[in-house]
Amino acid sequence: MSFKPKKIWTIAWKDFRTYFTSPIAYIIIAGFLIIMGWMFFFNLSHFNMQALQYKQMGMGKSMSITEGIIRPLYGNMNVIFLFLVPFITMRLFAEERKQQTIQLLMTSPISIAEMVVGKFFSAFFLVFTMLMLTVVYPIILWIFGNPDYGPILTSYMGTLMLSSCYVAAGVFFSSMTENQIVAGALTFAAGLFFWLINWASQSAGPVFSDILDYMSLIQHYNNFSQGIIDTTDIVFYLSFVFVSLFLSHRVLDSYRWR
Amino acid sequence: MIEVSDLTKAYGPRAAIQNLNFTIGKGEIVGFLGPNGAGKSTTMKILTGFMPATSGTAKVAGFDVFSQAIDVKRNVGYLPENPPVYMEMIVEDYLEYAAKLHDVERGKLRSSISSAIERTGLTGVRKRIIGNLSKGYRQRVGLAQALVHNPQVLILDEPTVGLDPVQIIEIRELIKGLAGHHTVILSSHILPEVTATCQRIIVINKGHIVAQDTIEKLTTRMRQGLLFNLQVKNASAGGINAIKSISGVKSVGNEGSKLVIEIEPNQSELRDRIIEIAVSEKMGVLEFAPEKLSLEEVFLQLTTNEGAHS
Structure with missing residues (x-):
């Protein structure tokens, strides 16, 4: 089996560009930035108001930009990615199957692994682009305040990893169907399920509740949002991505046998 | 390749x-x-x-x-x-x-x-x-x-x-x-x-x-026996019967002025005889040519009597 970065790059770059030759990328990025901008503005003004009140009471020192702005902002960003990533990934394989352009890929000298990873990176780059556009918020905070840069960096890291999981799940569901709506809906449902899976942990038994907590996508983000980098979390996210992409590989491979 | x-x-x-x-x-x-x-x-x-x-x-x-x-x-x-x-x-x-x-x-x-x-x-x-x-x-x-x-x-x-x-x-x-x-x-x-x-x-x-x-080979091979078209001015009954009587001629079809003559395979020297009779019977030969089976017909034959000719 071949696994050449050049081939992966060819596919990833072509699909990344496709987002921008159709309205998809612009609509998603615009929607994302409008919502994020609104949230940032709301968080910031709320924080300012509180800071003013605390100052009057002589408690100004107890205010934290990390707790007041950074954590809610990036926490919300994760929710928005949960909603937006399905729209990004749903077309990846579903459209190729519907339009039968997948025959070009399938009869080209590339392996299915290269195909899957290439598709993954095309969507990943778009998510990465969206994240990079939000760097403007920390810059604003730096100009007018003195935020702790550690939690900001780890929040970005965590958000990127969490979104990668959505993207990988999206690649998988897109490989399963010709129907983009189905692919998108399943991606969203799966993302939400793995987000909420630990809700049941309070009522579950001791071992089972640990498992449920470990399976939860958002549980592993908590450390990142506090500025902590734990290898457990990184390993979980990377495994999630790997398993999803592996399953996509199996699905696409089986497509040849039909 | x-x-x-x-x-x-x-x-x-x-x-x-x-x-x-x-x-x-x-x-x-x-x-x-x-x-x-x-x-x-x-x-x-x-x-x-x-x-x-x-x-x-x-x-x-x-x-x-x-x-x-x-x-x-x-x-x-x-x-x-x-x-x-x-x-x-x-x-x-x-x-x-x-x-x-x-x-x-x-x-x-x-x-x-x-x-x-x-x-x-x-x-x-x-x-x-x-x-x-x-x-x-x-x-x-x-x-x-x-x-x-x-x-x-x-x-x-x-x-x-x-x-x-x-x-x-x-x-x-x-x-x-x-x-x-x-x-x-x-x-x-x-x-x-x-x-x-x-x-x-x-x-x-x-x-x-x-x-x-x-x-080319496919069309020739598909021909069962050999068919010839003889176009004449005057398709007299006597002439037709004379051609029919040549040994080796399987059948003569008459479509107005066009006679479709089927002869047994590997008997192509019969063509001389056919022409001679047609001329001697004063039929007024206009055209004499082997009938080409179009690929269309070959295709139909092949795909309808499956396996018969393979």
């Missing part, structure tokens, strides 16, 4: 193709002929390495289609029934993508794209978005995609379907021009298509090869 032996593909209990055997030499243009659902596309998909066979082997350009699929794919250009074009892409970008996928070296990228564009007559639309092109142009873009990496073998699944007559002629000329440099297999259920472009045809029906030969 292509060697297929005992190739079988089954979908559950239903066999799409069964024990196909054929070889195609370098630079040949071979037509795959058969009614819809005969197994043409299935065979082609197997040859491109897209789909594995249930049993049997196939070698393309010296590589096994199953165990060396990547090498096969590098040496094959494939145009599926629906050209696999991305509607939102520009023609040139699309061909660049196809070339990169097929391992065209960076240094040769520009020249291979230009040559594919020129050969398929896409020069005027190279900067256009594929979705805005007509069906005929999209088909050409698909063909350019199959050609862009200059493959040894070209597999074209119904390359002229949906084109207008002028475009059909252009594409045929293009395909004919590929002979020698490329080995070409094209499939079709349209007969003139195959007669116009191919040197050899493989007729396949219900998953079996029912005949494979050059077009």
Whole structure:
């Protein structure tokens, strides 16, 4: 089996560009930035108001930009990615199957692994682009305040990893169907399920509740949002991505046998 | 260049193709002929390495289609029934993508794209978005995609379907021009298509090869005995009876001024006798010619009496 970065790059770059030759990328990025901008503005003004009140009471020192702005902002960003990533990934394989352009890929000298990873990176780059556009918020905070840069960096890291999981799940569901709506809906449902899976942990038994907590996508983000980098979390996210992409590989491979 | 032996593909209990055997030499243009659902596309998909066979082997350009699929794919250009074009892409970008996928070296990228564009007559639309092109142009873009990496073998699944007559002629000329440099297999259920472009045809029906030969040989072989048309001014009953009485003449059909004479095989010297009698009976010979069985009739015979002539 071949696994050449050049081939992966060819596919990833072509699909990344496709987002921008159709309205998809612009609509998603615009929607994302409008919502994020609104949230940032709301968080910031709320924080300012509180800071003013605390100052009057002589408690100004107890205010934290990390707790007041950074954590809610990036926490919300994760929710928005949960909603937006399905729209990004749903077309990846579903459209190729519907339009039968997948025959070009399938009869080209590339392996299915290269195909899957290439598709993954095309969507990943778009998510990465969206994240990079939000760097403007920390810059604003730096100009007018003195935020702790550690939690900001780890929040970005965590958000990127969490979104990668959505993207990988999206690649998988897109490989399963010709129907983009189905692919998108399943991606969203799966993302939400793995987000909420630990809700049941309070009522579950001791071992089972640990498992449920470990399976939860958002549980592993908590450390990142506090500025902590734990290898457990990184390993979980990377495994999630790997398993999803592996399953996509199996699905696409089986497509040849039909 | 292509060697297929005992190739079988089954979908559950239903066999799409069964024990196909054929070889195609370098630079040949071979037509795959058969009614819809005969197994043409299935065979082609197997040859491109897209789909594995249930049993049997196939070698393309010296590589096994199953165990060396990547090498096969590098040496094959494939145009599926629906050209696999991305509607939102520009023609040139699309061909660049196809070339990169097929391992065209960076240094040769520009020249291979230009040559594919020129050969398929896409020069005027190279900067256009594929979705805005007509069906005929999209088909050409698909063909350019199959050609862009200059493959040894070209597999074209119904390359002229949906084109207008002028475009059909252009594409045929293009395909004919590929002979020698490329080995070409094209499939079709349209007969003139195959007669116009191919040197050899493989007729396949219900998953079996029912005949494979050059077009001339196939038509001659299919003739049961020999038929001659004798066009006369005056088809007198006496004359007809005289011809009938020649030993070796099986039957004489009378269609007005045209007599259809059937003689036994390998008795072509009878032609002299027939003419002599026609002249002596003052029938006024206008034309005497062997009746050519059109490929259409051959095809019908082959696909209706399955296995009878293979």
